[in-house]
Amino acid sequence: MRHSTVPRPTPVRHGRLPVRRARGPVARLLAAIVAVAVVSAGAVAAYAVQDTVRSLKPSVHLVSAAGKAVTVPSIGAESGAVNILLAGTDTRTGQGGQFASAQELAGSSGAGNNDVTMVLHLSADHQHATVISIPRDLMVPIPSCPTSGGGSTSPQDKAQFNTTLSTGGLSCVVLTAEALTGLSIPYAAEVSFDGVSAMSDAVGGVTVCLATPLTDPYVGLKLPAGQQTLVGAQALAFVRSRHGVGDGSDLGRISNQQLFLSSLLRKVTSAGVLANPLTLFTLAKAATSNLTLSDTMSSPTTLVSIGLALKSVPLSDFVFLQYPAMTDPENVNRVVPEPTGVDALKQALASDTPVQLTGTTGNGTVSATPSPSATPATPSTAATPAPSATSSAASGSTAGGSTAGGSTATGSTPAPTSSAVSLPSNVTGQTAAQQTCTKGN
Numbered sequence: 001m002r003h004s005t006v007p008r009p010t011p012v013r014h015g016r017l018p019v020r021r022a023r024g025p026v027a028r029l030l031a032a033i034v035a036v037a038v039v040s041a042g043a044v045a046a047y048a049v050q051d052t053v054r055s056l057k058p059s060v061h062l063v064s065a066a067g068k069a070v071t072v073p074s075i076g077a078e079s080g081a082v083n084i085l086l087a088g089t090d091t092r093t094g095q096g097g098q099f100a101s102a103q104e105l106a107g108s109s110g111a112g113n114n115d116v117t118m119v120l121h122l123s124a125d126h127q128h129a130t131v132i133s134i135p136r137d138l139m140v141p142i143p144s145c146p147t148s149g150g151g152s153t154s155p156q157d158k159a160q161f162n163t164t165l166s167t168g169g170l171s172c173v174v175l176t177a178e179a180l181t182g183l184s185i186p187y188a189a190e191v192s193f194d195g196v197s198a199m200s201d202a203v204g205g206v207t208v209c210l211a212t213p214l215t216d217p218y219v220g221l222k223l224p225a226g227q228q229t230l231v232g233a234q235a236l237a238f239v240r241s242r243h244g245v246g247d248g249s250d251l252g253r254i255s256n257q258q259l260f261l262s263s264l265l266r267k268v269t270s271a272g273v274l275a276n277p278l279t280l281f282t283l284a285k286a287a288t289s290n291l292t293l294s295d296t297m298s299s300p301t302t303l304v305s306i307g308l309a310l311k312s313v314p315l316s317d318f319v320f321l322q323y324p325a326m327t328d329p330e331n332v333n334r335v336v337p338e339p340t341g342v343d344a345l346k347q348a349l350a351s352d353t354p355v356q357l358t359g360t361t362g363n364g365t366v367s368a369t370p371s372p373s374a375t376p377a378t379p380s381t382a383a384t385p386a387p388s389a390t391s392s393a394a395s396g397s398t399a400g401g402s403t404a405g406g407s408t409a410t411g412s413t414p415a416p417t418s419s420a421v422s423l424p425s426n427v428t429g430q431t432a433a434q435q436t437c438t439k440g441n
Helices: 025-054 102-107 161-181 193-202 232-240 250-268 277-290 300-310 339-350
Strands: 082-089 114-122 129-133 139-142 156-160 187-191 206-210 214-216 221-223 226-230 291-293 318-322 325-328 331-337 365-369 429-431 436-438
Touching (some): 082 161, 129 250, 129 339, 139 331, 156 161, 161 187, 161 339, 193 232, 193 277, 221 232, 226 232, 250 318, 250 365, 250 429, 250 436, 277 291
Parallel strands (some): 082 187, 129 318, 206 436
Antiparallel strands (some): 082 114, 114 129, 187 291, 206 226, 214 221, 318 429, 365 436
């Protein structure tokens, strides 16, 4: 066996073999993957910004009462007080779907009526915000408004506020609102039905509380009592509902819209939304695609600056209120400004002072009792509204008209602070932090 070809065992070595570490090719591979991911994320972010900017609609030139040009701010929170008007048009033109029928278009087309008008005042220190809903049925003087042809409309001594959009466009709504509030309003936007649907979809639905079932065949809405998460067309029907809420008037609808917006604001400022870039992008796209902005705020820089200024306001200092109104002595289906409340509101706005609500949440809502786990509120068994007994708010109207009464917000209104202007009890509203529930009629 001396010449055997069988291989012999390899001698055992007691020295240490070199250890292969991950710092070589594997580490370089991981670094390359991370780099690609970072670059890809940057590309997606860049596309998102460009796509959002491209979705901006053509702007509208805003003629302010002072006639002063507005300087576009640089990146960063806008300094000083901010006043913005949002007009919701009821036009069916271009809305498609259920609004494309001849009957719907006959109801409202073209510019439409500003059935929803809100003025947002952000304080100069960015610590409190007041959102004023101006009733569509408010009878007020309408000033001369510029027209697209270079002329102007004739002033009116007394007309319904929601005709200002069709009379002279967004500028006319702003000019009339400036006279009602005493504010100079350099920023404005117009939103159609599609905008409400898109915003609710963007945040994954808005959860609202119903103290009683809500049925409104006029907008195709039928909801049971309890917590309901609304998206798309259902969310739109909810904020449009008038016949199914409170006393069936526009004022009841205002309180219901304030409930919806408060819930939307709580959702938008929640950690789940703010920490999700995709949701934020979807929300921004929904806004820019469905808003017609004044030329003073059509720049993305301006939008960012206003957003940064608003984000520091605590929900408890975000106050929604209805413009002080009482029943029109000439027409029970209309309302007129209520002097005491208007004076107090104008005083607060002029002095840039927080307002304190002392009245009710409105006749379309009741207060709710927050659950211990901080989940959305459930209707309180003790929140049955008591009849309003304010001297300036006449009760009772037909279903198509407006009343200035409201329902009691038991235990939900914070105690007045020494620095706030207390509004009369006939001024209804709620803070964004308050949990309220819709009251069906």
